[in-house]
Amino acid sequence: MKEEIFLGNGAIALGLLEAGCQLITSYPGTPSSEILPEIIRLKKLQGLNTYVEWSTNEKVALDNAFAAAITGKRACCCMKQVGLNVAADSLMSAAYLGTKGGFVIISADDPGPHSSQTEQDTRFMARIAKVPVLDPSDPGEAREMAKLAFEISEKFGIPVILRPAIRVCHARQSLKWGELKNNEAKALFEKNPQRWAATPRFRLILHRELNQKLRDIATLFEELSSVNFHDMKEGSQYPLGIICGGVPYAVVRDILSEERRDDIPVLKLGAPYPFPGALADQFMERCRKVLVLEETDTLIEYLLGNRVKVMGRLSGHVPQEGELVPEAIAKTINRALQECGTKPLDVPDTGDVGGLLKDISLPVRKPTLCPGCPHRASFFSIRKGRAKAIFTSDIGCYTLGLNLGSVDTCLDMGAAITMASGFYHAYKQDGVKQPIVATIGDSTFFHSGTAGLLNAVYNGARFVLVILDNQITAMTGMQPTPGLGIKADGSKGVAIPLERVVKGCGIEFLEVVDPYDLKAMSQALKRASAHTFDPAGGIAVVIARHPCVIAYRKKSIPNPVKPLVTDDCVSCGFCMERFECPALFRDEKVGHTMINEVLCSGCAVCVGVCPKGAIVIAGEDK
Amino acid sequence: MNTVNIVLCGLGGQGILFMTKILAEYALKKGIPVLGAETHGMAQRGGSVVSHLRLGEARSSLVPAGKAGFLIALDPWEAYRGLSFLAEGALLCVNSPDGDFPNDAVKTYMTTHGVKCFTADAGKIAGRMGTPLSTNLALLGFFSSLPDISPFSHEGLGETIGLVSPDRFREVNLKVFEAGFEEGKRL
Numbered sequence: 001m002k003e004e005i006f007l008g009n010g011a012i013a014l015g016l017l018e019a020g021c022q023l024i025t026s027y028p029g030t031p032s033s034e035i036l037p038e039i040i041r042l043k044k045l046q047g048l049n050t051y052v053e054w055s056t057n058e059k060v061a062l063d064n065a066f067a068a069a070i071t072g073k074r075a076c077c078c079m080k081q082v083g084l085n086v087a088a089d090s091l092m093s094a095a096y097l098g099t100k101g102g103f104v105i106i107s108a109d110d111p112g113p114h115s116s117q118t119e120q121d122t123r124f125m126a127r128i129a130k131v132p133v134l135d136p137s138d139p140g141e142a143r144e145m146a147k148l149a150f151e152i153s154e155k156f157g158i159p160v161i162l163r164p165a166i167r168v169c170h171a172r173q174s175l176k177w178g179e180l181k182n183n184e185a186k187a188l189f190e191k192n193p194q195r196w197a198a199t200p201r202f203r204l205i206l207h208r209e210l211n212q213k214l215r216d217i218a219t220l221f222e223e224l225s226s227v228n229f230h231d232m233k234e235g236s237q238y239p240l241g242i243i244c245g246g247v248p249y250a251v252v253r254d255i256l257s258e259e260r261r262d263d264i265p266v267l268k269l270g271a272p273y274p275f276p277g278a279l280a281d282q283f284m285e286r287c288r289k290v291l292v293l294e295e296t297d298t299l300i301e302y303l304l305g306n307r308v309k310v311m312g313r314l315s316g317h318v319p320q321e322g323e324l325v326p327e328a329i330a331k332t333i334n335r336a337l338q339e340c341g342t343k344p345l346d347v348p349d350t351g352d353v354g355g356l357l358k359d360i361s362l363p364v365r366k367p368t369l370c371p372g373c374p375h376r377a378s379f380f381s382i383r384k385g386r387a388k389a390i391f392t393s394d395i396g397c398y399t400l401g402l403n404l405g406s407v408d409t410c411l412d413m414g415a416a417i418t419m420a421s422g423f424y425h426a427y428k429q430d431g432v433k434q435p436i437v438a439t440i441g442d443s444t445f446f447h448s449g450t451a452g453l454l455n456a457v458y459n460g461a462r463f464v465l466v467i468l469d470n471q472i473t474a475m476t477g478m479q480p481t482p483g484l485g486i487k488a489d490g491s492k493g494v495a496i497p498l499e500r501v502v503k504g505c506g507i508e509f510l511e512v513v514d515p516y517d518l519k520a521m522s523q524a525l526k527r528a529s530a531h532t533f534d535p536a537g538g539i540a541v542v543i544a545r546h547p548c549v550i551a552y553r554k555k556s557i558p559n560p561v562k563p564l565v566t567d568d569c570v571s572c573g574f575c576m577e578r579f580e581c582p583a584l585f586r587d588e589k590v591g592h593t594m595i596n597e598v599l600c601s602g603c604a605v606c607v608g609v610c611p612k613g614a615i616v617i618a619g620e621d622k
Numbered sequence: 623m624n625t626v627n628i629v630l631c632g633l634g635g636q637g638i639l640f641m642t643k644i645l646a647e648y649a650l651k652k653g654i655p656v657l658g659a660e661t662h663g664m665a666q667r668g669g670s671v672v673s674h675l676r677l678g679e680a681r682s683s684l685v686p687a688g689k690a691g692f693l694i695a696l697d698p699w700e701a702y703r704g705l706s707f708l709a710e711g712a713l714l715c716v717n718s719p720d721g722d723f724p725n726d727a728v729k730t731y732m733t734t735h736g737v738k739c740f741t742a743d744a745g746k747i748a749g750r751m752g753t754p755l756s757t758n759l760a761l762l763g764f765f766s767s768l769p770d771i772s773p774f775s776h777e778g779l780g781e782t783i784g785l786v787s788p789d790r791f792r793e794v795n796l797k798v799f800e801a802g803f804e805e806g807k808r809l
Contacts, residue, residue: 005646005656114661138657138681171683172642172658174650250682326686348688353706356727363699365633365669598745598754 011139013038015146020183028476029080030115032108058083069103071187102150121297218274227270241287372601374546414448421461436463560602568614625678632696637758659683763802
């Protein structure tokens with residue numbers, strides 16, 4: 001047994017492979033993105049035949065894994081919490097159909113949120129779909145729960161959700177592990193159309209079966225002391241007890257053991273749904289008050305039969321938004337202890353730090369596109385040429401185009417296109433010719449751009465669509481896209497050129513341009529815009545193609561140069577506001593804008609940005 | 623042993639994750655249980671990056687406020703932002719290019735709380751070695767020269783850097799680490 005420091009997502013990968021998971025699909029999304037790469041690393045290390053794929057979106061991932069599972073194999077799909085929204089249609093139905101082989105859905109939550117549109121709670125999705133959910137507190141437990149999830153799934157013939165939160169996914173923990181073996185189960189799909197292609201009449205029967213499964217699993221969860229347990233001493237009564245699960249459990253455990261507070265019992269619910277109601281009732285009976293600490297919403301709180309004793313989000317005791325960080329939990333416990341008239345925790349008071357910092361104007365650190373990012377060049381040209389347009393955008397690094405004034409909306413995956421057509425029709429109805437420029441990344445376009453584009457073409461919308469093709473899924477950690485023709489494990493796949501997809505969606509105007517060439521990009525945008533207003537025109541698509549500067553440094557900037565700022569600089573701030581490259585800064589000593597050599601990527605796009613021509617390349621005449 | 627809590631902070635791209643990895647691998651080699659928390663995704667793009675590392679018996683990955691024995695900051699502004707992590711008697715190690723960290727109010731605060739503060743221009747040290755991007759290793763070298771950094775040691779951290787560095791960076795990483803160490807010794 002060797003010991004290794006695993007990322008939480010690596011611990012999950014380890015658990016999946018230890019469980020003999022044979023097929024794993026995923027669409028990258030923080031904080032879930034590293035599960036599949038970790039599977040691939042371990043699979044290569046151990047020579048396993050596990051099938052892996054980056055699917056084009058989460059619904060696709062779920063459907064693929066579901067099919068494998070109903071052949072009797074063990075299968076899993078991984079995604080982030082908002083990805084499960086995309087896959088919700090499949091999930092709800094898969095719950096009714098059930099499974100033969102183990103089928104585990106991993107949906108990673110992002111309390112905070114650190115890198116998501118919402119703080120939604122996957123446990124509620126499990127409740128809506130009527131499937132069991134497991135809620136790990138740390139990487140080691142996530143690994144064990146991955147195995148448990150397969151056991152439950154196979155025993156009861158039901159999909160099981162594993163919900164790790166970001167502090168599990170992106171925690172690191174030292175874990176011992178040993179050899180992994182291939183699972184030899186063979187695919188055998190037994191035809192049964194009444195089940196696998198059930199019509200509404202049979203769905204009623206399946207629903208009845210599903211409800212019975214849930215009752216049976218609830219009985220199991222009442223007794224499943226590896227994940228649902230408490231530490232009450234026999235016969236004792238307590239002024240305050242805590243019910244918790246997931247990451248808050250780990251924090252509560254740490255606080256109470258550090259403070260040696262064995263007078264506060266804890267009920268951990270690592271398997272909160274279907275709800276082990278009797279276990280919770282027994283715990284509550286022996287407490288005068290009960291504090292519920294869970295992320296990110298109120299699943300346990302809602303499911304508690306009697307809330308008279310309960311302090312939680314519904315009673316205003318627990319913050320309703322944001323991550324339950326250790327300080328927030330300590331503060332909440334202290335308030336509860338105070339209301340119970342019990343001795344408070346002796347936690348350090350760091351309140352005076354806030355006062356100290358009030359006098360220091362700490363720089364606001366907003367996320368920014370990297371130096372050399374081709375999206376920055378695209379956004380600069382878009383804003384410069386089409387200042388009056390509505391800029392619809394999408395999910396990815398390029399959402400940060402909002403720093404350059406080139407992103408007005410960001411709703412969900414694919415909405416750059418669907419909102420562009422929505423805006424078009426809303427203005428068209430009033431007879432207003434509103435320019436609209438939509439921006440979407442290559443991976444996001446493959447994920448959910450095509451349906452919206454087909455719809456927009458079909459219904460006669462008019463707008464410019466810029467596909468920001470950096471040939472990678474960058475924000476989530478550099479996963480390949482279908483456009484590239486490289487599969488998840490690095491092997492060769494079939495490349496699907498964006499051009500062909502765009503043409504296939506019925507687009508007549510298509511230009512491909514390198515956004516580093518500001519002039520060419522501006523001219524392409526001008527022609528595109530003209531096409532959208534031409535009576536015989538339509539939607540115009542510009543593919544702004546330049547490789548991501550992080551994923552393909554050499555390919556992106558083969559010959560880096562050293563731009564510098566001359567005394568012609570009048571400190572107008574245009575470059576910093578409109579181009580917003582992190583390497584540009586105002587140097588008080590020099591008295592004008594300068595370039596930070598350490599940060600500069602050498603792309604030299606800024607040379608074309610300065611209205612005074614004050615940015616030049618060292619050694620070159622102006 | 624009591625849990626050793628370490629917070630590392632700075633900006634995206636400064637190499638916080640690599641620094642964290644070195645400290646974590648060091649602890650693993652010493653047989654100490656390791657638990658930590660990292661920043662990924664949107665938050666990584668040029669924003670503040672904080673890494674938490676807990677060595678010992680901790681169950682949750684975040685270092686609570688007021689509990690960090692060590693705060694290592696690659697950026698002085700981020701050091702200010704991380705002050706609330708500091709425990710009584712903690713050690714603060716900051717890359718301060720302008721040498722103006724900390725301000726007077728913070729100095730007083732640190733004296734009251736027994737915090738020992740050490741600063742170096744780690745970027746300059748790395749730059750002198752021809753690798754301005756290795757500021758993280760220069761600061762770690764500087765840290766390794768400071769008193770009372772148990773369970774860490776200069777030799778042990780150097781060894782770990784040798785182990786975890788990719789082949790083509792091993793030599794330069796160690797060179798920068800040693801340069802940071804020498805700078806600290808001179809103080």
